[in-house]
Amino acid sequence: MKTSLLTFTAGLALVAASAQADEVRVYNWSDYIDESLLEKFEEETGIDLIYDVFDSNEVLETKMLAGGSGYDVVVPTGTFLQRQIAAGAFQKLDKSKLPNIDNMWDVISERTAKYDPGNEYAINYMWGTTGLGVNVPKVKEILGEDAPIDSWDLVFKPENMEKLAECGVYFLDAPSEMIPAALQYIGEDPDSHDPDVIAKAEPVYMAIRPYISKFHSSEYINALANGDICVAVGWSGDVLQARDRAAEADNGVEVAYNAPKEGAQMWFDEMAIPVDAPNPDAAHTFLNFIMDPENMAAASNYVYYANGNKASQEFLAEDVIGDPAIYPSEEALGNLFTTTPYEPKVQRVVTRLWTKIKSGS
Ligand code: N2P
Numbered sequence: 001m002k003t004s005l006l007t008f009t010a011g012l013a014l015v016a017a018s019a020q021a022d023e024v025r026v027y028n029w030s031d032y033i034d035e036s037l038l039e040k041f042e043e044e045t046g047i048d049l050i051y052d053v054f055d056s057n058e059v060l061e062t063k064m065l066a067g068g069s070g071y072d073v074v075v076p077t078g079t080f081l082q083r084q085i086a087a088g089a090f091q092k093l094d095k096s097k098l099p100n101i102d103n104m105w106d107v108i109s110e111r112t113a114k115y116d117p118g119n120e121y122a123i124n125y126m127w128g129t130t131g132l133g134v135n136v137p138k139v140k141e142i143l144g145e146d147a148p149i150d151s152w153d154l155v156f157k158p159e160n161m162e163k164l165a166e167c168g169v170y171f172l173d174a175p176s177e178m179i180p181a182a183l184q185y186i187g188e189d190p191d192s193h194d195p196d197v198i199a200k201a202e203p204v205y206m207a208i209r210p211y212i213s214k215f216h217s218s219e220y221i222n223a224l225a226n227g228d229i230c231v232a233v234g235w236s237g238d239v240l241q242a243r244d245r246a247a248e249a250d251n252g253v254e255v256a257y258n259a260p261k262e263g264a265q266m267w268f269d270e271m272a273i274p275v276d277a278p279n280p281d282a283a284h285t286f287l288n289f290i291m292d293p294e295n296m297a298a299a300s301n302y303v304y305y306a307n308g309n310k311a312s313q314e315f316l317a318e319d320v321i322g323d324p325a326i327y328p329s330e331e332a333l334g335n336l337f338t339t340t341p342y343e344p345k346v347q348r349v350v351t352r353l354w355t356k357i358k359s360g361s
Helices: 002-021 036-045 057-066 078-086 099-103 106-112 136-143 158-164 175-185 201-211 220-226 236-249 280-290 293-303 310-315 344-359
Strands: 023-029 048-054 122-135 169-171 231-235 255-258 264-272
Touching (some): 023 280, 036 280, 057 078, 078 264, 099 280, 106 122, 175 264, 175 344, 220 231, 220 236
Parallel strands (some): 169 231
Antiparallel strands (some): 122 231, 122 255
């Protein structure tokens, strides 16, 4: 009797261990993957995938700094990754479990190493730019044929915004990108950490604040596609997804994306494993799956963002690898800027300023 009870207990422990070993929890940006890849992962590996989404680095950062998120893989942007590595939020990757890491693209790895020296904690998932999503016919109808759809003038010039207000303008709720954009517009260093320089973004926003319909970082995809708004300051691939949704709906809405000619921010979203991930083994299996060239290409082909995987390029659709809004030319790359993480004190200045701008007072 005793023996069999013991056996039974051991059996339960085994079940519990394998249940945990067969589950991976991933926390990624919304509208950032071809969902059929999630099923493919489960079929190929036998691991259950729990996939949650967010649309804000700040939301992710709060979870990472608090600890105990329960996630095995998360996707902060490079600047946030750097700050969270410094806070001890992530574990080093075990590259022996990532044979597909050889597929990564040195051009991008060199840039991401700025945030994660040696790329020890993260792999690049995708990268893109922050710019202007425009319903072209609508904006031309309002501002005329020479509407500045490729210039920050479109949204930072009050006389333009006053007119565009009638058709709707959204801004990202992303202070670490929206403050640099305003600084770039007025000719300041977009990566300034000087509170006096950062403060110069305030009047830029206050002058246009009455004409901004909403600050939101994911609703603009459908809002643009449906024609509910005519301009969104948003992320490159999201705007291109809006373009496709509108084309599919055949609703007369024509959406275009432009990285403003005065300079636009380029960013890198990085997959990392939290230090307290419940299942780091499965996390590595997920990262390795993502770095498979055909999987990575399928993801980019679906969401219209470039990726950091060189071997995936032969599987990319022509309207992805051949679109300079997704894979910019050497020359266009020169017009993109990157930023560095704000120190906690400066971050508080930025957060306070952003709250003030959003409230409009
Ligand atoms: C995906 C948005 C990811 C870009 N919807 C933000 N870094």
